[in-house]
Amino acid sequence: MRPFVYERATGPEHAAALLTSDPGATLLAGGTNLVDLMKLGVARPSLVVDINGLPYDRVDHRDDGSLVVGATVRNSDLAGDPGVRRRFPLLSEALLAGASGQLRARATTAGNLLQRTRCVYFQDIGKPCNKRAPGTGCAAVEGSHRDLAVLGTSDACVASHPSDLAVALAALDATVLVRPIGDGQGPSRIPLTDLYRLPGDTPDRETVLRRGDLVTGVEVPPPPVGAAMRYRKVRDRWSFAFAVVSVAVLVTLDEDGALRDVRLALGGVAPLPWRAREAERLLTGRRPTRDLVRSAADAEFAAARPLPHNAFKVGLAADVLTETVLALAAPAGSER
Numbered sequence: 001m002r003p004f005v006y007e008r009a010t011g012p013e014h015a016a017a018l019l020t021s022d023p024g025a026t027l028l029a030g031g032t033n034l035v036d037l038m039k040l041g042v043a044r045p046s047l048v049v050d051i052n053g054l055p056y057d058r059v060d061h062r063d064d065g066s067l068v069v070g071a072t073v074r075n076s077d078l079a080g081d082p083g084v085r086r087r088f089p090l091l092s093e094a095l096l097a098g099a100s101g102q103l104r105a106r107a108t109t110a111g112n113l114l115q116r117t118r119c120v121y122f123q124d125i126g127k128p129c130n131k132r133a134p135g136t137g138c139a140a141v142e143g144s145h146r147d148l149a150v151l152g153t154s155d156a157c158v159a160s161h162p163s164d165l166a167v168a169l170a171a172l173d174a175t176v177l178v179r180p181i182g183d184g185q186g187p188s189r190i191p192l193t194d195l196y197r198l199p200g201d202t203p204d205r206e207t208v209l210r211r212g213d214l215v216t217g218v219e220v221p222p223p224p225v226g227a228a229m230r231y232r233k234v235r236d237r238w239s240f241a242f243a244v245v246s247v248a249v250l251v252t253l254d255e256d257g258a259l260r261d262v263r264l265a266l267g268g269v270a271p272l273p274w275r276a277r278e279a280e281r282l283l284t285g286r287r288p289t290r291d292l293v294r295s296a297a298d299a300e301f302a303a304a305r306p307l308p309h310n311a312f313k314v315g316l317a318a319d320v321l322t323e324t325v326l327a328l329a330a331p332a333g334s335e336r
C-alpha cells in the first residue's frame with residue numbers, strides 16, 4: 001500500500017477545501033470498496049477525505065410522499081427503515097440482496113452507487129484494462145467475462161455495474177443530489193439514470209460527476225398510487241455475491257388489467273443500471289399476457305452484444321423480467 005494522508009472532514013466546506021487542495025484527493029465513506037482498491041493498488045489517492053462526519057446521515061419521508069436518503073446513510077439502516085420497507089419495498093429488497101450483513105452495516109448510499117466494477121482485470125494491476133489504465137486494452141473480451149455486460153458495451157470495455165441499489169433507484173425514477181465543489185458550476189440534481197456514462201472510448205469516465213463533486217443524497221419521488229414493485233436477483237451464492245442478472249419492476253394496473261405504469265430496470269447486464277425503455281414502451285397500456293411480456297423483454301435485448309461466456313445472460317434476464325412482471329401484474333391465483 002502506498003502512503004497517503006487521511007483527513008476527517010468536519011463539514012461540507014471543509015470537505016470542499018480538502019478536495020480542492022490536492023488533485024489526488026478522494027472521498028472515503030464506508031470504505032468497503034475504496035479501501036479494497038487501495039490495497040490492490042488500483043486506487044492510489046494521496047489524500048483520503050473521510051466524510052462520515054458530514055450531516056448526510058438521515059432518511060427523510062416528506063409530506064408529499066417522496067423520500068430523501070442522505071449520502072452516508074448505511075445500507076442496513078436504509079433497508080430496515082420502516083417507511084422504506086412499507087412504501088419502497090424495492091429498495092429494501094435490493095439492498096438485502098447485496099453483499100453481507102457486515103458490509104451493509106458499513107456501506108453507504110453514495111458509496112454503493114459509486115462503487116467500481118468487479119471485473120477481475122480491473123482489480124489486477126498486472127493485466128491490461130482500459131478502465132483502470134486507458135489505452136492498455138481489455139483483457140476481458142478474450143478472457144473471463146462470464147459476469148460482465150451484454151448491453152451498452154463498447155470495444156474498449158464490457159464491464160458490468162455492480163450496484164443492486166442503483167438498479168432499484170433507476171426503476172423508482174430517483175434523482176442524485178450533488179454539492180458541486182470544483183468550480184461550483186455543475187448540476188446539483190442529476191436523474192440517477194443520467195449519472196452514469198456508457199463506456200464508449202473512455203471507460204475510465206464512469207459518471208458525469210466532476211472531480212470534487214460531493215454526492216449529498218438521493219431523492220425518490222412518491223411511487224404511483226397502487227404501485228406494486230419487486231427486486232429479483234439471480235446470483236451464484238445466497239450471500240456475498242453480485243448479480244448475475246437482476247430486475248427491478250414497478251407496475252400499476254388499470255381496472256381492465258392493462259398496465260398503466262411500467263418501470264423496468266436491469267442489473268448485471270450493462271455498464272450502468274439499465275432502464276429497459278423499449279420493453280416499457282411495448283408494455284404500457286397493454287394487458288400483460290405471457291407472450292407480450294416475453295416479446296417485450298426480448299426486444300430490449302435486441303441490441304445485446306454478448307460474448308461467448310455471457311450469452312446465457314440474455315435469455316436468463318428475459319426470463320426473470322417476464323416472470324417478475326407477470327407475478328406483479330397477475331391477480332393472485334390467475335395464470336395468463
Ligand SMILES: Cc1cc2nc3c(=O)[nH]c(=O)nc-3n(C[C@H](O)[C@H](O)[C@H](O)COP(=O)(O)OP(=O)(O)OC[C@H]3O[C@@H](n4cnc5c(N)ncnc54)[C@H](O)[C@@H]3O)c2cc1C
Pocket residue numbers: 026027028029030031032033034035051071097098099100103106107108109110111112113114115116162163164165213214215216240241242243
Ligand atoms: C464481498 C463483497 C460483496 C459485495 N456484494 C455486493 C452486492 O451483491 N451488491 C452490491 O450492490 N454491492 C455489493 N458489494 C459492494 C458494497 O455494497 C460496496 O462496497 C459499498 O456499497 C460501497 O459503499 P462504501 O460507503 O463503503 O463506499 P466507499 O468504498 O467508501 O466509496 C466507494 C466510492 O464512492 C466514492 N464516494 C463515496 N461517497 C461519496 C460521496 N458522498 N460523493 C462522491 N463520491 C463518494 C468514493 O470516493 C469511492 O470512489 C459487495 C462488496 C464486497 C466486498
Ligand code: SF4
Pocket residue numbers: 117119120121122128129130131132137138139140141148156157158159203
Ligand atoms: S471489461 Fe472494462 S474493466 Fe474489465 S478489463 Fe475490460 S476495460 Fe477493464
